Structures are given as structure tokens and as C-alpha cells.
Amino acid sequence: MGACSDDFPVNACSSPLSMTSPTLSGAWPQKITINWSSITLAAQTGGSPVIYYEVRYKENEGDTYTPLTTSAIGLTYSYDHIISSPFPANQNVYYTICAENMVDMGACSADYAVLTCDYP
Numbered sequence: 677m678g679a680c681s682d683d684f685p686v687n688a689c690s691s692p693l694s695m696t697s698p699t700l701s702g703a704w705p706q707k708i709t710i711n712w713s714s715i716t717l718a719a720q721t722g723g724s725p726v727i728y729y730e731v732r733y734k735e736n737e738g739d740t741y742t743p744l745t746t747s748a749i750g751l752t753y754s755y756d757h758i759i760s761s762p763f764p765a766n767q768n769v770y771y772t773i774c775a776e777n778m779v780d781m782g783a784c785s786a787d788y789a790v791l792t793c794d795y796p
Contacts, residue, residue: 689724691779692783693720693783695729700790706761706763708769708771722777725778726776728746728775730747730774731746731773732774733769737787757771763792767792768790
């Protein structure tokens with residue numbers, strides 16, 4: 677077997693960095709709409725393009741996140757979380773966004789809390 681060569685550069689990739697938290701664009705008794713922006717710089721994506729984003733939520737701070745949906749690639753995103761009965765009043769619902777590339781799922785964003793309101 678011949679000697680190894682270091683003449684060719686290798687692009688090492690890693691999972692994406694943590695996403696920034698989503699933002700709220702609307703809240704109704706049975707629907708919460710959140711938005712987020714894509715990550716595109718190689719330093720953010722781990723050197724491998726993002727394949728999809730995953731939206732997760734939990735109803736209590738100590739709970740485990742439940743995946744809601746995955747989204748294809750674009751520049752900005754919006755997701756409508758719709759449930760069959762109203763969210764409990766005066767309770768935080770927590771959301772996080774995660775990005776995945778060919779290597780792995782990256783660190784998810786910090787919790788984003790949406791306080792549900794009292795209904796008339």
C-alpha cells in the first residue's frame with residue numbers, strides 16, 4: 677500500500693450550531709403562529725447545508741419537547757400550531773427550533789415561551 681497524501685483538502689463537517697429562538701406572530705385560543713429565519717452561513721450550518729428544520733413544543737417547563745413538524749428549506753418560516761381544544765388560559769407553551777444537516781441534528785434554540793391568555 678502506498679503512502680498517504682495530504683495534498684487534498686478535506687472539508688470536515690459538523691452538526692449545525694444552535695438556532696436563534698422563534699418569534700410569535702399570532703396567538704388565538706386554538707392556534708399559535710411562530711416564525712423563524714433560516715441559517716445559511718457555513719459557520720452556522722456546520723459546513724453542510726441544512727436539510728430541514730424541526731419545530732418542537734411542550735406545555736410545561738419540565739416536560740420533554742414533542743416534535744410538531746419538519747419544514748423544507750427556505751429563508752423564513754411560519755408554523756401554525758393548531759389544536760382541537762383551546763390551550764389552557766394563563767399558561768406558557770414553549771417552542772424550540774432545531775436544524776438538521778447531513779451530519780446530525782444541531783442544538784435547538786433556547787425555549788421560547790408563549791403565554792396563553794384568558795378567554796372572554
